[in-house]
Amino acid sequence: MNRPIAANLEIRTTKDGDRIACRACGHPLAPAGDAWKRHAVLRELSMNGAGGKAYTGAQEALLRQFACPGCGVLLDSEMALPGEPFLDDIVRA
Template sequence: MKIHEYLELDAQAATISCSECGEVLCDADQNYKEHSSMRTGPVTDAGPLFQPPERVLGSDPGYEFREWFCPGCGVLFDHRFALEGDRIIHDIEIDVEALES
């Protein structure tokens, strides 16, 4: 079952995998991002229209640009801006008990 553009849920095995290459990332109750390859960089890595925070805000509050990739094939799963040191958001939570029903 597709749960994201590039993520599949195997309800019987209760796992999340990459829909491009089939790489199993984690159990369904885990945060797939914590089992993906993550790259962090400055805000300007998001593209040429993104200015350094200090230019816009007058100071650099410590923002970074995060990207999560499949460790098997490199397809991009997600990207976000975050403060350095912020936890990784668990944005897709699967009710594993409901899968067993």
């Protein structure tokens, strides 16, 4: 049985063991219990104007978007300055 671990992520049992997968398309990303963001597709936007007219401020601040390589659905977002490590969220299997 699939177990949700975030808005668009779940743990699926596959022939290779339990995997973190996209809830929308089932695309496997990483072994359960691992940091998964390195296996997603990253897009970095300037925060300036990212969400619309009210988003003023630092040009250097980035909106990192982590998307599913299988279907393009957004799996997570985080704001970061360049060079900052990813925010790693790890749910133990």
